[in-house]
Amino acid sequence: xxxxxxxxxxxxxxxxxxxxxxxxxxxxxxxxxxxxxxxxxxxxxxxxxxxxxxxxxxxxxxxxxxxxxxxxxxxxxxxxxxxxxxxxxxxxxxxxxxxxxxxxxxxxxxxxxxxxxxxxxxxxxxxxxxxxxxxxxxxxxxxxxxxxxxxxxxxxxxxxxxxxxxxxxxxxxxxxxxxxxxxxxxxxxxxxxxxxxxxxxxxxxxxxxxxxxxxxxxxxxxxxxxxxxxxxxxxxxxxxxxxxxxxxxxxxxxxxxxxxxxxxxxxxxxxxxxxxxxxxxxxxxxxxxxxxxxxxxxxxxxxxxxxxxxxxxxxxxxxxxxxxxxxxxxxxxxxxxxxxxxxxxxxxxxxxxxxxxxxxxxxxxxxxxxxxxxxxxxxxxxxxxxxxxxxxxxxxxxxxxxxxxxxxxxxxxxxxxxxxxxxxxxxxxxxxxxxxxxxxxxxxxxxxxxxxxxxxxxxxxxxxxxxxxxxxxxxxxxxxxxxxxxxxxxxxxxxxxxxxxxxxxxxxxxxxxxxxxxxxxxxxxxxxxxxxxxxxxxxxx
Amino acid sequence: xxxxxxxxxxxxxxxxxxxxxxxxxxxxxxxxxxxxxxxxxxxxxxxxxxxxxxxxxxxxxxxxxxxxxxxxxxxxxxxx
Numbered sequence: 001x002x003x004x005x006x007x008x009x010x011x012x013x014x015x016x017x018x019x020x021x022x023x024x025x026x027x028x029x030x031x032x033x034x035x036x037x038x039x040x041x042x043x044x045x046x047x048x049x050x051x052x053x054x055x056x057x058x059x060x061x062x063x064x065x066x067x068x069x070x071x072x073x074x075x076x077x078x079x080x081x082x083x084x085x086x087x088x089x090x091x092x093x094x095x096x097x098x099x100x101x102x103x104x105x106x107x108x109x110x111x112x113x114x115x116x117x118x119x120x121x122x123x124x125x126x127x128x129x130x131x132x133x134x135x136x137x138x139x140x141x142x143x144x145x146x147x148x149x150x151x152x153x154x155x156x157x158x159x160x161x162x163x164x165x166x167x168x169x170x171x172x173x174x175x176x177x178x179x180x181x182x183x184x185x186x187x188x189x190x191x192x193x194x195x196x197x198x199x200x201x202x203x204x205x206x207x208x209x210x211x212x213x214x215x216x217x218x219x220x221x222x223x224x225x226x227x228x229x230x231x232x233x234x235x236x237x238x239x240x241x242x243x244x245x246x247x248x249x250x251x252x253x254x255x256x257x258x259x260x261x262x263x264x265x266x267x268x269x270x271x272x273x274x275x276x277x278x279x280x281x282x283x284x285x286x287x288x289x290x291x292x293x294x295x296x297x298x299x300x301x302x303x304x305x306x307x308x309x310x311x312x313x314x315x316x317x318x319x320x321x322x323x324x325x326x327x328x329x330x331x332x333x334x335x336x337x338x339x340x341x342x343x344x345x346x347x348x349x350x351x352x353x354x355x356x357x358x359x360x361x362x363x364x365x366x367x368x369x370x371x372x373x374x375x376x377x378x379x380x381x382x383x384x385x386x387x388x389x390x391x392x393x394x395x396x397x398x399x400x401x402x403x404x405x406x407x408x409x410x411x412x413x414x415x416x417x418x419x420x421x422x423x424x425x426x427x428x429x430x431x432x433x434x435x436x437x438x439x440x441x442x443x444x445x446x447x448x449x450x451x452x453x454x455x456x457x458x459x460x461x462x463x464x465x466x467x468x469x470x471x472x473x474x475x476x477x478x479x480x481x482x483x484x485x486x487x488x489x490x491x492x493x494x495x496x497x498x499x500x501x502x503x504x505x506x507x508x509x510x511x512x513x514x515x516x517x518x519x520x521x522x523x524x525x526x527x528x529x530x531x532x533x534x535x536x537x538x539x540x541x
Numbered sequence: 542x543x544x545x546x547x548x549x550x551x552x553x554x555x556x557x558x559x560x561x562x563x564x565x566x567x568x569x570x571x572x573x574x575x576x577x578x579x580x581x582x583x584x585x586x587x588x589x590x591x592x593x594x595x596x597x598x599x600x601x602x603x604x605x606x607x608x609x610x611x612x613x614x615x616x617x618x619x620x621x
Binding site: 072075468525527 | 553556557559560561562563564565566567568571575
């Protein structure tokens with residue numbers, strides 16, 4: 001730990017730790033060999049530069065965003081007033097007459113927001129899809145006669161809409177019969193439902209096979225799988241920490257992590273997004289002061305971070321966090337929901353991206369819902385940890401076991417990525433994803449959009465800022481047959497509404513070019529090219 | 542052609558106005574209400590400035606010319 005003495009004050013720790021670990025990367029599970037099959041050696045420190053940016057918009061953008069929210073809020077009050085005096089019919093739930101002296105149920109800000117702001121642009125969300133959500137999908141056309149209070153399906157279908165929103169990073173959401181042969185066979189053999197938990201009649205050979213494969217894929221000792229990704233987080237954190245423990249959580253963590261942390265009963269402290277000074281300050285404070293009031297030492301300190309943040313597209317500064325965790329003897333919980341399969345030269349997630357030894361991360365959590373095109377989640381780590389969770393996690397004890405075809409789909413996808421299926425499809429998809437990501441990000445930056453996140457993250461948030469433009473943007477994109485996800489206030493800070501693209505390896509260059517062309521046009525027409533940076537081509541360097 | 546371009550441009554300007562003020566998301570009658578209120582306010586500002594600004598300017602000019610001009614005259618008188 002002597003090398004930690006010279007930590008630079010700016011919070012960016014050096015990556016020395018990765019050097020000596022790279023030599024000792026475990027080959028116990030054949031992790032090494034499988035990587036070499038794909039032609040890329042593991043353990044080499046991949047990319048130490050953290051190329052991330054959160055560019056600030058010009059001042060007037062913030063002013064107009066607040067102004068816009070102000071105007072819409074004023075009209076919201078006007079409409080609420082009209083509803084209250086009976087000038088207008090109220091379509092949503094409201095206080096009942098006989099309960100008018102009770103605690104109000106529908107008068108908080110969230111209800112106001114849903115009723116008066118969200119309702120006006122509601123047509124941009126929950127659009128019904130009626131085909132495979134691959135790189136292209138079909139939408140059911142839907143119209144409204146009363147300004148989004150109710151929708152009516154016209155019966156028509158909009159064909160061939162480019163899908164820029166699914167987390168289908170490696171294109172495994174597919175219906176190619178040749179690829180899905182093993183899944184079909186499993187369905188024939190096992191059926192679809194399990195109808196029991198892992199501890200009772202739901203523990204199958206296919207689950208064992210899956211867990212062994214996951215452990216091998218990640219280079220950990222052991223792994224356990226769960227039927228639902230969200231529950232993997234929200235039900236396992238309470239099993240790991242309890243009252244008297246401290247959770248240090250990144251401010252942009254996903255709701256599942258937040259819910260799990262709250263359910264655990266542990267004290268939660270939030271550090272600034274990816275900010276190592278903030279984290280170190282809190283760790284230092286926690287170690288020196290202990291619990292509040294009693295000043296007993298914390299039983300456990302758990303740092304909870306995500307690999308790739310889903311709304312910002314930023315990649316966690318893992319090497320620095322591992323260094324801090326070792327220095328202060330804390331535990332690390334890494335949620336790789338978006339990064340597993342999508343980041344790293346062979347798809348092993350952020351540990352591979354930074355060349356960090358997976359055994360340095362205490363709890364490696366991830367989901368199968370995204371890159372693997374299936375459902376469920378896993379937790380990997382030391383054997384003791386995994387065995388403990390098998391026994392004590394609610395998700396393992398009470399939740400129904402994973403459906404066998406789903407498990408088979410994950411095995412298929414994972415073997416494909418590892419190159420164990422005897423083809424190079426997996427590694428080609430990974431390469432294609434990296435290429436698509438960098439191309440898409442580079443072109444957007446050239447066009448002058450403000451985008452967030454790391455250069456290698458396939459989640460690309462494009463900042464739109466103003467509430468009016470969010471609605472207009474999504475509608476205009478759909479007119480051009482491109483389906484995008486726009487995200488507003490409850491999920492993002494109020495001034496930072498954005499459109500979020502998820503690049504997939506199954507997007508062809510033509511599709512991306514079509515999207516980029518439409519974005520270029522719309523960027524000028526709607527006026528959302530806010531960037532003041534002159535783009536310097538980093539790819540040449 | 543020019544007329545068409547100008548028309549397009551004006552359309553675009555109005556669209557930008559809708560987007561930037563976020564009244565794009567409002568229902569048409571609300572947009573009309575907002576535009577009416579804004580138009581009335583702007584019209585009132587313009588009218589009051591048309592009526593009162595010349596008076597204020599004249600008064601100000603008189604005041605400053607009284608200050609500066611008077612002094613100048615006296616200095617001139619002194620020198621001569």
